[in-house]
Amino acid sequence: MARAGVQRATPLVGARPGATAVEFALIDRIRRRVAERDDVPLGIGDDAALLAVPPGHWLAVATDTLNDGVHFPADTHAADVGWKALAVNLSDLAAMAATPAWATLSLSLPHADGDWLEAFLDGFLALADAHGVALVGGDTTRGPLSVCVTVHGLVAAGGGLRRAGAQAGDDVWTSGTLGDAAAALAQWRAGGAADPGLRARLDRPAPRVALGRALQGLASAAIDVSDGLLADLGHVCAASGVGAEIELASLPASPALAEDFTGDARAGLQACGGDDYELCFTAAASRREAIEAIAQALSLPLTRIGRIVTGRGVRALRADASEWQPERAGYVHFSG
Amino acid sequence: MARAGVQRATPLVGARPGATAVEFALIDRIRRRVAERDDVPLGIGDDAALLAVPPGHWLAVATDTLNDGVHFPADTHAADVGWKALAVNLSDLAAMAATPAWATLSLSLPHADGDWLEAFLDGFLALADAHGVALVGGDTTRGPLSVCVTVHGLVAAGGGLRRAGAQAGDDVWTSGTLGDAAAALAQWRAGGAADPGLRARLDRPAPRVALGRALQGLASAAIDVSDGLLADLGHVCAASGVGAEIELASLPASPALAEDFTGDARAGLQACGGDDYELCFTAAASRREAIEAIAQALSLPLTRIGRIVTGRGVRALRADASEWQPERAGYVHFSG
Numbered sequence: 106m107a108r109a110g111v112q113r114a115t116p117l118v119g120a121r122p123g124a125t126a127v128e129f130a131l132i133d134r135i136r137r138r139v140a141e142r143d144d145v146p147l148g149i150g151d152d153a154a155l156l157a158v159p160p161g162h163w164l165a166v167a168t169d170t171l172n173d174g175v176h177f178p179a180d181t182h183a184a185d186v187g188w189k190a191l192a193v194n195l196s197d198l199a200a201m202a203a204t205p206a207w208a209t210l211s212l213s214l215p216h217a218d219g220d221w222l223e224a225f226l227d228g229f230l231a232l233a234d235a236h237g238v239a240l241v242g243g244d245t246t247r248g249p250l251s252v253c254v255t256v257h258g259l260v261a262a263g264g265g266l267r268r269a270g271a272q273a274g275d276d277v278w279t280s281g282t283l284g285d286a287a288a289a290l291a292q293w294r295a296g297g298a299a300d301p302g303l304r305a306r307l308d309r310p311a312p313r314v315a316l317g318r319a320l321q322g323l324a325s326a327a328i329d330v331s332d333g334l335l336a337d338l339g340h341v342c343a344a345s346g347v348g349a350e351i352e353l354a355s356l357p358a359s360p361a362l363a364e365d366f367t368g369d370a371r372a373g374l375q376a377c378g379g380d381d382y383e384l385c386f387t388a389a390a391s392r393r394e395a396i397e398a399i400a401q402a403l404s405l406p407l408t409r410i411g412r413i414v415t416g417r418g419v420r421a422l423r424a425d426a427s428e429w430q431p432e433r434a435g436y437v438h439f440s441g
Numbered sequence: 442m443a444r445a446g447v448q449r450a451t452p453l454v455g456a457r458p459g460a461t462a463v464e465f466a467l468i469d470r471i472r473r474r475v476a477e478r479d480d481v482p483l484g485i486g487d488d489a490a491l492l493a494v495p496p497g498h499w500l501a502v503a504t505d506t507l508n509d510g511v512h513f514p515a516d517t518h519a520a521d522v523g524w525k526a527l528a529v530n531l532s533d534l535a536a537m538a539a540t541p542a543w544a545t546l547s548l549s550l551p552h553a554d555g556d557w558l559e560a561f562l563d564g565f566l567a568l569a570d571a572h573g574v575a576l577v578g579g580d581t582t583r584g585p586l587s588v589c590v591t592v593h594g595l596v597a598a599g600g601g602l603r604r605a606g607a608q609a610g611d612d613v614w615t616s617g618t619l620g621d622a623a624a625a626l627a628q629w630r631a632g633g634a635a636d637p638g639l640r641a642r643l644d645r646p647a648p649r650v651a652l653g654r655a656l657q658g659l660a661s662a663a664i665d666v667s668d669g670l671l672a673d674l675g676h677v678c679a680a681s682g683v684g685a686e687i688e689l690a691s692l693p694a695s696p697a698l699a700e701d702f703t704g705d706a707r708a709g710l711q712a713c714g715g716d717d718y719e720l721c722f723t724a725a726a727s728r729r730e731a732i733e734a735i736a737q738a739l740s741l742p743l744t745r746i747g748r749i750v751t752g753r754g755v756r757a758l759r760a761d762a763s764e765w766q767p768e769r770a771g772y773v774h775f776s777g
Contacts, residue, residue, distance in 0.1 A: 155596065
């Protein structure tokens with residue numbers, strides 16, 4: 106039933122659509138390598154996985170797809186693609202204060218490439234192992250390179266950290282530093298070698314899972330910075346029915362970013378650059394001490410960058426309190 | 442931050458990567474149209490959905506991706522793509538005897554096309570509504586047309602219908618008719634108009650959800666026929682450590698298939714054609730009466746097509762008991 110010009114050898118029994126010997130070997134390798142969890146009665150290898158959500162918990166589910174040339178540059182190492190595909194999803198769970206538990210992986214590949222697949226898996230499973238996530242199912246199929254991951258986490262029933270909940274007077278905080286991933290992309294586009302530290306932020310984002318969990322009960326709202334600070338904080342404001350003011354000068358910058366970018370270029374990267382996967386969250390001023398204690402405990406800088414106000418929309422303010430207008434706001438991934 | 446030649450207008454706040462006004466409108470429309478369920482504390486619109494698995498139940502999770510030109514012909518109507526993307530996933534839950542509950546949808550589109558999106562949604566939500574499935578999250582992004590759906594269902598803790606469990610002496614059964622979808626594909630490839638009934642089987646498969654649930658406790662093993670009967674029954678045999686014999690003459694055929702195809706062509710479509718999404722299951726001979734009662738109750742033909750034997754592998758037998766060898770076994774989707 107092959108179309109003209111497309112021929113493949115398929116085993117008599119045990120075939121999967123688009124599957125080749127290389128992919129079968131990969132699936133076997135995945136099965137051997139994935140972490141086991143007591144709450145997975147049935148993992149990879151049946152029509153569906155069976156999972157046991159512990160009593161008193163809600164399931165948190167997020168899904169995100171990375172496409173070649175849209176969400177990562179074409180020269181991205183396969184291991185970094187694997188890492189990032191899981192990281193962007195764990196970041197969503199972090200913003201929900203959920204503890205990651207299980208993931209499924211749907212991988213479309215233009216052709217079977219054993220080396221690429223193994224490297225991809227190295228990156229994916231390294232991050233999965235770091236967070237105790239079990240890969241419980243998925244599929245591989247033919248198509249342009251695309252990685253769709255669905256992650257499942259757990260929160261205490263009634264818990265979770267939502268976008269709605271920010272109140273006028275709350276502080277606005279961010280974790281880590283902002284603009285690094287966008288800076289690496291800018292350097293890559295300019296054709297030069299990106300600063301390795303910046304490029305690592307683009308390729309291997311660290312989902313702030315421990316922070317999200319620690320913020321449960323302290324933060325009034327949270328989101329992860331995937332599309333750019335102004336855009337993502339805008340989602341929080343829209344969901345909460347409030348506005349926000351951000352002080353550009355307060356945005357935390359890595360030394361590499363501060364060295365390579367100044368003025369409007371730096372402001373644009375920090376306020377509008379995406380893919381940092383830091384958490385942006387709001388909290389009452391009475392929570393400052395507790396939040397600073399979390400920063401110390403996690404060895405992760407947490408910085409106050411503005412405040413929630415009545416009204417609508419997000420304004421970015423210069424040092425002289427005048428409003429800064431980005432050339433283009435809202436992060437546009439890679440090929441945007 | 443657009444690449445040369447790629448320009449997009451992005452709203453100041455509220456942007457999502459790859460999102461346009463059309464897609465925002467779609468997301469709003471999805472939110473308005475999706476079914477509500479009491480067990481969804483938080484649905485579309487936050488970093489993750491929050492879901493309440495009822496006590497005493499396990500979660501069943503399956504994920505499958507459909508790619509343009511691989512899993513459906515390019516002339517497939519958008520509504521049929523939407524239907525099928527959910528159907529192939531619900532079919533996995535059916536084979537696990539799970540009751541569908543929630544779905545996430547990750548949609549990659551080469552460009553925003555409002556009409557296409559609305560039609561896609563019509564098909565997707567029609568099937569979702571028919572099974573009481575709530576769409577709880579997902580993303581839309583730019584890329585070659587690809588639809589990744591993850592479905593979540595529920596089984597009683599300790600339940601589920603697995604591939605492992607078939608025993609020598611068991612009957613092998615299939616629901617419905619086999620080969621229709623592959624026949625439609627063969628007619629489409631030949632350039633003629635496919636028989637509308639056959640084409641409907643290809644475009645709008647009916648996941649056998651009620652059957653799967655009814656078979657819990659009766660069937661010893663089950664799988665859905667997505668890759669072709671021999672290939673899929675082969676998975677059951679491999680998982681169960683047994684072999685199987687299938688009688689070609691017993692394979693149920695629709696009138697349209699029987700009229701248009703004979704001999705080896707028909708045998709190939711029925712034994713190796715994929716995309717039928719019937720359930721193939723095994724059960725002890727003592728269960729025949731109960732299974733026939735289910736067929737009556739569901740108005741769905743259930744046919745005994747062979748038996749489980751000791752050994753390994755699946756053999757297809759002609760009427761004279763000689764072994765039939767397919768030209769190519771294992772279904773290869775569309776472009777395979």
